[in-house]
Amino acid sequence: MGCAEPRIQAWPCTGVVPARRHRTRGQAAASCPTSSDHMTVSNRLHSWPDGAPGEAPGPGSGVSLQLDPGTERQLVNERLFQGVVDATPRTLLLGLLAALTLAIAATWGSGDDDADARHRRLVWTWVGVVTLVLAHGLHTSLAGRKTGPSGGMSSWLARQYTWGSHLCAVLWGAAGWVLIPAPxxxxxxxxxxxxxxxxxxxxxxxxxxxxxxTIHVSLIALVFSAGLLRTWQPEYVVCALGFLLLGATAIFSAHRQEAALSSAIAGQLRIASLVERLQLEQCQSETARQEAVLAREEAERAHAAKTVFMAAASHDLRQPMHAVTQYLAAIARHNQDAKLDASITGAGQAVDAMGKLLEAVLEISKLMSGAVTPKPDVFSLDDLGARRHSYFEPLAVAKGLVLDVGIEPNLLVRTDRMLLDRVIGNLLHNAISYTARGRVVVRVGRRGGLVRIRIADTGGGIARAERERVFEPFYQLGNPGRNRQLGFGLGLAIVREHVKLLGLGLRLTSRVGRGSIFTITLPLCADRRRYARSPVTTDDAASLRNHVADALIVLIDDDDMSLRATETTLQAFGCRVVVGHDADEALEALDAVAACPAAIVSDYRLEGATGLEAVACVKAHCSLRFGSAARVAVLIVSGETSPDELAKVHASGAQMLHKPVRPVVLFKHLNVALHRHASAPHGQEGALTMGESIPPIDVQHARNV
Known part of the structure; x- marks a missing residue:
């Protein structure tokens, strides 16, 4: 068989195959699933001829991913070459077998004289040379298979293929000189x-x-025929002419076969090109989808991280604020120097301002990060309006303003009661703060199927250019000196976020020098069966007696500063207090007292556990030792603001106060919790839950102590 040249290009006047230059495909296309059959097309589609600089054509580049004639022909040649390379080892083995067969036939039955011996040596020498050339061809073909058509081939290796093929053809033709005449x-x-x-x-x-x-077959036919013609025997002359005719026929057939193969491969390449384009488009779509998924996951991770950060920041900021509040109240209680009253009062106002600012910043941050979930219910606006009027009327009177509130009775709405209360409160506070004289008017009425809440003032008004900016955080009109009496510039930003969260309508109309009107619209709820009248509030309930004095309180807080400050406040209430940084320390202190506590006051975020777990541990201990766990009230006092953790506290039925807590508020809630446990039948006691309101109590004792 012929020694195939694996890597000579099929275009004229070219004996060396230049190494091809590649450009990197775009990242999105690189991730596309591409079969090995299409890899050559994919690579060559993104190759630049003649080493032209630039990047590979990518999505949106305007370059068509179609084969030009030159590239198509080169790809066809590479496919044909790959077929030759793949078949070369088998072809060479068959060639070696053919050489051995011809040598055996040429030497079979030869005599023992010197001429026959010389002939046998010549034949087997020819076999040896053919074997060496075939081995060289096997080596170069294996090297070509490792390189493959997509990697290019060195000029040296291409020359080895070319001259090896020519030498192999001459050796096969030499068979007519070596093997003929036969015995x-x-x-x-x-x-x-x-x-x-x-x-x-x-x-x-x-x-x-x-x-x-053409060259290979021509060399074999010409050299072999020449060997036959040298004998000038008629039968060998006829065989030589027939062999030349066979060679011409073989060349003609090879050309037709090459044309058919080239046409078939070109069709496959066009199909592969189309498949490549479709895969690239599919890859772009898949990449866009994956990027969208990654973006969504990243946004979710960012949201979760913001929620965790806000919870941690809230907790860590509230702890020292709570301690400062307790210690300042203790200083005020024990101060005997009238000269310090003004300083203590100023410090109290500063701490109160810091607390309000902290609350506002944390609230706007939670709203913007999506950490607040509304809890809608059906309620009447009568109670809400009355409560807001009673709270803000003293502030308006102190500034010499008239607060005029008019509410149409029996208007039911379904929304989050607390968040709507915050919206109305912030708008009223803003109106009173920025109105120097005149009045603030609140009107709540029905308009079609909607309820409209209008809050108008006679302040300086807001210019049209400023009406969007006033809802930005920390932006204030007419307050370049940042006067704290006018707030911190967060009220209207919180209003906008609350309104957006609740899906309410908000409109601002204003005239400079005449005042402003904020209008809130929300749907009217016609289903009165879902309406449950609000529980008794502090304005119409009887006062409670003092249950706090002499009560045994277990106090748990892992922050030592907050623990000691709260202990000081509880002792000032007249409580007996046992303290611990965790449940174990609290139980050790409780064992020393040998009495069942009346209430447990615990921080929520403890080291290695939660406040609920610590409370459960103390109550279990009391149940085993005193059999009175149900009579222990629970109050969680913490800076925790994480929605998930707050939901856990709410589900437990424990009451929760957010630090910083003023002593009067702590006394009030603790007294209510103790009252409920003291007055409820055994087994039916329960801590005040987050959704319940607190009856009014006599807090004069707390103020006095």
Whole structure:
């Protein structure tokens, strides 16, 4: 068989295959699933001819991913070359077998004289040289298979293929000089048939490379025929002419075969090009989808991180504020120097301002991060309006303003009661703060199927250009000196976020020098069956007696500063207090007292546990030792603001106060909790839950102590 040249290009006047330059495909396209059949097309589609600089054509570049004729022809040649390379080892083994067969036929039955011995040595020398050339061809073909068509090939290796193929063709043609004449007629027939098979096999193996197959087959036919003609025997002359005719026929057939293969491969490449384009478009869509998924996951992680950060920041900021509040109240209680009253009062106002600012910043941050979830219910605006009027009327009177509130009775709405109360409170506070004289008017009435809440003032008004900016955090009109009496510039920002969260309508109309009107609209609820009248509030309930004095309180807080400050406040209430940084320390102190506590006051975020877990541990201990766990009230006092953790506290039925807590507020809630446990039947006691309101109590004792 012929020694196939694996890597000579099929275009004229080119003996060396230049290494191709590649450009990197775009990142999105690089992740596309591409089969090995399409890899060559994919690579060559993004190759630049003649080493032209620039980037590979990518999505949106305006470059069509279609094969130009030159690139298509080169890809066809590479496919044909790959087929030759893949078949070369098998072809060379068959060639070696053919050489051995011809040598055996040429030496079979030869005599023992010197001429026959010289002939045998010549034949087997020819076999040895053919074997060496075939081994060299096997080596170069294996090197070509490792390189592959997509990696390019060195000029040296291409020359090895070219000259190896030519040498192999000359050696096969030399069989006519070495093997002929044969010792027997049957051997001549075997040699002629064998060489015909070698010729046809070589033309078939190299059919994809027209110049190479023409040269290779021509060399075999010419050299072998010349060897037959040298005998000038008629039968050998006829065989030589027939062999030349066979060679021409083989070349013609190889050319037709090459054309058919090229056409088929070109069609496959066009299909592969189309598939590549479709895969690239599909990859772009998949990449866009994955990027959208990653963006959503990143946003979710960012949201979760913001929620965790806000909870941690809230807790850590509230702890020292709570301690400062308790210690300042203790200083005020024990102060005997009238000269310090003004300083203590000023410090109290500063701490109160810091607390309000902290609350406002944390609230706007939670709203903007999506950490607040509304809890809608059906209620009447009568109670809400009355409560707001009673709270803000003293503030308006102190500034010499008239607060005029008019509410149409029996208006039911379904929304979050607390958040709507915050919206109305912030708008009223803003109106009173920025109105120097005149009045603030609140009107609540029905308009079609909507309820309209209007809050108007006679302040300085807001220019049209400023009406969007006043809802930005920390932006204030007419307060360049940042006067704290006018707030911190967060009220209207909180209003906007609350309104957006609740899905309410908000409109601002204003005239400079005349005042402003804020209008809130929300749907009217017609289903009165879902309405439950609000529980008794502090304005109409009887006062409670003092249950706090002499009560045994278990206080748990892992922050030592907050623990000691709260202990000081509880002792000032007249309580007996046992303290601990965790449940174990609290139980040790409780065992020393040998009495069942009346209430447990605990921080929520403890080291290694939660306040609920610590409370459960103390109550279990009391149940085992005193059998009175149900009579222990629970109050969680913490800076925790995480929605998930607050939901856990709410589900437990424990009451929760957010630090910083003023002593009067702590006394009030603790007294209510103790009252409920003292007055409820055994087994039906329960801590005040977050959704319940607190009856009014006599807090004069708290103020006095």
């Amino acid at each position: 027997a007629p049957w051997a001549v027939v075997v040699i002629l048939v064998g060489m015909s098979m070698v010729l046809l096999g070589a033309s078939a193996a190299l059919a994809g490379y027209r110049p190479l197959v």
